[in-house]
Amino acid sequence: MANLTRPTQSQTSPAIGLRWPASVLWRDGDPQVRAITTADVWNALAKGIDDFRAMPTHIVFICIIYPVVGIILARLLFGYEILPLIYPMAAGFALLGPFFAVGLYELSRRREQHLDTSPIRALDVLHRPGIDAIFTLGAVLALVFVGWLYIANMMYVQLIGGEPASLSDFLNQVLNTSGGKQLMFAGNLVGFLFALFVLVTTVVSFPMLVDRDVSVGMAIRTSIRAALENPIPIALWGLIVALGLLLGALPLLIGLAIVLPILGHATWHLYRKLVDQSI
Template sequence: MASFHVMAGPGEMLARPAIRRIGLSDIWDALARGFDDFRAKPSHYVFLSLIYPICGIVLVTWSSGANMLPLIFPLVAGFALLGPFFAIGLYEISRRRELGMDTSWRHALEVRHSPALPSILAVGAMLMVLFVAWLVFAQMLYTDLFGPEPPQSLALFLASVFSSENGLLLMLAGNAIGFCFALVVLATTVIAFPMLLDRDVGAVAAIETSLRATLMNPVPIACWGLIVAALLIVGTIPIFVGLAVIMPILGHATWHLYRKIVVDERR
């Protein structure tokens, strides 16, 4: 029953691991531990994470045509929605370092052998659906405010956005909609991927555990989301190059956040 295994794990029962209450100090400690993991072998991790700035640049280049100009910001901002999935290799590095195992970057690719891979891909597919939905909403919002005709140039597009009432409404409404999408992703996947990598519990159990963790720790999780958003913005400023450092640190820190939140009954 492969499909059921994706939903609930090999035990065919929905796992509900115990959740701890954490504080803001735990958030900062997770970040510190993530930085320590990154500092252990930064050259390996920067090489591994070059996919983030490369993909960011490709997205902007692809959308630089007049027809796609309104989607530049949604593409860049929405790309972060997929971050939890693409950081899966970094969780594996942190997991191995925690166990005292070899942490060479090639082990990040061993995730493909994980028994939970179908569940990981299922949650990743959910993120992709949310990413596409965000782009659709962004395009619909722009069309409603500015009409179906694409902007003639980047300069005219920026002028219309920053010097008109519709432009102000576009920025306010667009960011509000983006915030809702980001909130859904944060609540459903804050610890889902590291949990699936650590234990094959199924996609539904991982999402449900993330939701329970968010509801039990609303302030720390909200703080975590704000920190992630702020660091991602900083990372995108120098033509996305900063993401080669920011993303590994956040990826490793997410593993340690998972460890702090979910009780490991196996120990």
């Protein structure tokens, strides 16, 4: 069972009771974060799977994902300039996912309280007190996503050059040229940094905004503190998310219709383990 963090005296701010550097993010009224283990992460994932079985929403996600796939395929029929951005766009699910999952957090919250959990109830999140803050933080993620695409395209242009003439030409550029190898290394490194930023700032913040009427600042601070206090469990969670999105994206993104709801519900339960509910 997760317990409240009990740091040593040398690590502790007397007025706060949190380990440095998480203590510097503390503000009066902020909730306590708990120290959890990797077993808690696996338990949150198991609860996410259980929520998905009880509240299947894959049809909703298929209705969203199919048009996205259709747009990509249609664009490929008319030109190949979008090819360099397909991988960055697919990776963008990890950046935008926390915002699009807020309806899932609401369903998990309602299930905890034995309320109606029909899929339409996911829209009840629009009536939560923190909805304005949710949209504000969602706008921040949108800017992060656009920034990622801009940098990814800039790296492609700088390291490889112009528009590929065909799919095979593009694959040859990426896999068999020195610029392509540099692009794979640099692109994945930069993408990892973007994903790490989003993971640390949103692992708690979006579920917390669904759960409580708090400011964006408090939600982000609490999320960062939770990550700093639990680096190994949060790293494991990030790995689970990355592998889940990769596996879900392989069959033309359709697998995401199952992966995304499971990860969304599991994130809610991870939040419950990370943040003390007594305040």
